[in-house]
Amino acid sequence: MVPASGIAPGRFISRHGRTRTHTILLALAALCLFAGIAVPLLIAGGGSLAAHPIATVIAAVLCLVGLGLAVAWKMLEPKTVLALHDRGIVIHHTRTKVDDFVPFAAMGDLYLYRTGQKGGLINGLAFRCDAASPWFDVLDSLGDAFRLRGAIIEGQLRERGPLTLRALEAGEGVVFHTVSDEQRHANRHGRAAVDVPATAFYLSPLGVEFDNLTIPLADIATVDEGTTSGSLRLLDERGNTLWGVHYLSLFSADLFIVLMRTLIEARHYGLGGVTSNKSY
Template sequence: MVPASGIAPGRLVSRHGRTRSHAVLLATSALLLLAGVATPLLVAAGGSLAAHPVATVIAALLCLGGLGLAVAWKALEPATVLSLHERGVVIQHTRTKTNDFVPFAHMADLYLYRTGQQGGLVNALAFRRDAQSPWIDVLDNLGDAFRLRGAIIEGQLRERGPLTLRALEAGEGVVFHTVTDEDRHARRQGRGAQDTKASAFYLSPLGVEFEGMTIPLADIASVDEGTTSGSLRLLDERGNTLWGVHYLSLFSADLFIVLMRTLIESRHYGLGGVTSNKSY
């Protein structure tokens, strides 16, 4: 499979579809059906079932219960099954029976967020190619979703990181997106990432550029990650905050942190190679 991106998925690492609870549901269904068939046979012992009406009724109820669980198992099939590959994620749409491949190198946005009231734990991730592409959610209704979320973050850093760094070295800007605190908190209310309205800004050799405002790279001394508050701040040499955002309000936050620190170190140690050539 070599999609239009020209990047092949590579070796299959893992497949993430139904959860263990789905397997338990299917196994229970099979056991009930088996018990429903075996009960009258064992009770009758080769004789007539008419002499054992209670066993017949119990068998019928067991079969109905098994069939009901089988229907529930089918109804709970996830809308998407995600296959983790070396170079990206293949999305299988179970309703339309179509597949799509999103390479790590083309994942412009990763959106970590929380759903429900889970003690502050980040339990959801969504990814997309760009602002015009649909989000693909990685929720806990997929098997081993926690490990898959970690692998996607690692894959984006591994594959997209060098590409964006080369773009910065060539004087180009890299687009990032943020959401408001209101939208960030709305994730707990069950709204999906598809409802998110994001604002774009640029990381460039000049610094961090917003609409009508630029924080020069020369003014940025460090990146601070608030361990308890979740804040992410750009600080000057005196420790003053030049810009701040919540970690979960910044798409691809880990990629932004790595690139920002690389630019700062390049300037501090005179490594060079990053020039301004605004072509966007």
């Protein structure tokens, strides 16, 4: 693969930090402060405020509310702000003012999940370079998180896909990870994807390789995606299931599907002819 240090972020596309709720909170704070200062001055008409005690009290309350809202806005500042670039994601840590760059080409794992519930829409994504790297989460607490999650999935396919395909053509194996159904169903309560127990396996020119099992590529006829159940299965020519996993239990599931179908098509049309060198 390509070292992350050798990739530049590229063109800046969008910044994802505070949400619309934060903007509304700041606007309310500014409105209260403005009203707290302007209203009593207008009522007094240039005269003394002592003649308008009620307006003075109301102004003081408005100023206190405005200051409270401003403090709340500051305290709700996200710990990380993500900047989307052509070649990857720049993570700005607001507390330490340190930036990390994770290229799409180096994103080994994308973990899609649901927070706070066992059903419903996917509202969380975490990405990392490999099993030894930290996770970075994209939750709805970030502004325009839905679009950012889609851009990350697309970026991994665009940048990492060709690299992994070339690795397979060179006889190398590409590591993927799965989590158990129990972990997938666990309520996450919006927490980061830390310490998620995952099992590694390889997609290689030989097929799909586990610790104690290898499914030969020659036996895999199709990749079936269950549209309603979320299942992802490898089928033989008779439609028998050789291996199955839930889409949300497989890290980088979209990349796996694309690579698997490419290998099947290459074998079907007699293309490629890669062999495994077992360098992994």
